Amino acid sequence: AQRSWFFYFHRVILVLSMLTVSANAAFLLEEYADQVEFLTNVFLTEVAYLYIIGEYIPAVSYITILDAYVYTSLVYVFLIVLQCGALYFVGVEQEVSRDIRHPFFFVNVAIFFLIQIVFGVYVVCKPRDEPEIVTMFERLAAKERRQTKGLLKTFTAATAESSGLAK
Incomplete structure (x- = not known):
């Protein structure tokens, strides 16, 4: 029996993508402490969500496309944490203005949508074989x-x- 892709799309991918893209809002916050708090909440929410959806995802011995998507989402949020940290440490000596943080926001959003396109194209073009x-x-x-x-x-x-x- 073939699994329904729509179930995984609206239960896993859609929710996880909304959580992941929301991490970009950290660049819009002024204080580093607020950024870290926000990103920690996003990251922990994603990890908690993974435990919830774990019962829907079949346990297999190989990495599925869905697994790769989940790991990519976690790495994406972690990289935003690193970027905010780098901006903070650069900004200790000099004030990091919105002129620098806003390009990070837009570039990361563009990268997020590029990741979505890559996964979408891969899923559509992937052979249906096991x-x-x-x-x-x-x-x-x-x-x-x-x-x-x-x-x-x-x-x-x-x-x-x-x-x-x-x-």
Whole structure:
């Protein structure tokens, strides 16, 4: 049975993308302490949300597109934390004005939408096949089953022959 993409889109991706893009608002706050507090709340909210959606996401042994999206969102917020910290430390010596923080805001929003486009194009263009590793393991399992059946037939024939049941 194929999973419904719309469920994951509106339950996971849409909510997570809104949380992630909201992290850019930190550049609009004047005080560094306010930025850190805001970004900490966004980051912790994303982590808490991951625990909530964890029951909807199937546990598999490989990284899914959804996993990659979630990790990218967390890294994106973390990078904004680093940027705000860098702006603060540069601004200790000299006042960092809005002229510097606003370009960070707009560039990060542009990067966010670029990430969305990249994931969207990847999802649309990705073949609908299962991951290569799963296919490989299924082939190995089928090969082992065939070998086991062959060994079982050989063992059964040898046992029957040694017990005198074979004609």
